[in-house]
Amino acid sequence: MKEMCYWCGRDATSKEHVPPKCLFPEEKDIKSIYKETFRRSLITVPSCDEHNLAKSHDDEYLMVCLGGRVGNNGIAYIHTNTKIKRAIERNSKLIHTQGEDEISISGKRFPVLLVHIDTYRLMRSFESIARALVFHEFSFRYQGRCQVISDIFFSPKDFKSTNFQAKSAQMLSRERKRWTTENKGDNPRIFTYQFSNLDAFGTFTVALTFYEETVIYVIMSLLDNGTYPQNGKIIKIINRPISK
Template identity: 50%
Template sequence: MKKIKQQCYWCGKQATSREHVPPRCLFPTDKDVGALFKQSFRSELITVPSCDEHNSLKSGEDEYLMACLTAKVGNNFLAYAHTQTKLKRSLQLHKNLLDVEEKLNIMINEREFPVSIINVDVPRLSYSFEAIARALFFHEFRIQLKGRCVVASDMFLSPDASASESNQYFLNGITMIQKEQSNWNTPIKGKNPLVFTYQFSPVDEFGSQTLALKFYEQTDIYVCIGDMIKLKPYKKEFDVASKMLGLRK
């Protein structure tokens, strides 16, 4: 056990630091939101051993993930507070952090809120969610995830996405996972539920399972973890699903 703790959660190389899972930048500081919420959101955070490549060298990816998640319309008030503090400072320092297509105002409960429509870099976000999934797998089971990951979320689709075959396949897949999730009977974990919770499904007969991630109480991400040895007879179908969803192999 001592030896495995010295290995990077993702690649198995010598660990040089510990990575926060999810990235710590998703958790607001007391300085920014303490007066509003009267609690700390940076206590009892999960960490895993990591090499430089899978921690410090991807800090830019963590910031992009934070920007996309906190700015998503429909999240809780904590996410909104985060956009007015941490995200606002990040955008001042990095003008091109988000690819803004259009700015407009929307009405929510008779109040007007400024919003921006952004073009999401799906492969970039998929990489970040895969990193979270692999780190949580290591945290839960104390072994490195050797299989493949397919990441799915409706946040990858634009609000006016046409009802194309690929989009319908994508949404049908998410709906199927959501229906199955109610029967998982596994614990929902996360010490800061206003920011993040996660739940692993039971392992199926192919040695595969799904990880459900929830951010700011409203944004759901699903990571399907495939044991490619046991799934070898179904590799073609797995590849087709990955391609249809436009996700990482």
């Protein structure tokens, strides 16, 4: 298992960082404020070139979209004004800017950019992270479908989809309070993750939290994967025994 790609099962040729390493600020960008390093104890999984090197542009796009989101912590703000700013200056087409505006927070005005986001591209990145975490935690290659849910996905032209995402995210947030599993991550101000218990339908969810405020839920199913919990490693995912 350790020599196969976490996603497709082909021979692994490299190690994929989970989540992408670029989401973690470099020490040179934060050392004047934070006297610590955030690029430590990073998770890696075996990967083929297609599911690692070939998607480096998607990793950079994910970094720009997540780091620059209003409401994240101070580390994300610094990251936006250093590494992310440099990335946009190198490639002006990296993000599609629609205009500028200002927002008010605690009586203070802050300039913001209005941007058009490729939702499906982001969902693909979150799916990749979820699949990699399943492999990392349980030595199990998930092969089924993923449903990505978050209230960050907003479209003024598609109210039905936006409403579904918002309501689903609220429901999962309430359910998460009843999860009995551990919230993990050695760099909690950058990224944490938590697996739910398996439900009666063979479905489980992983919650991905970036910069303490941006939460993404990825719903996965063992039954959809064509795999049933019949051995110890799979049962570890669910934290309770399940009959065949």
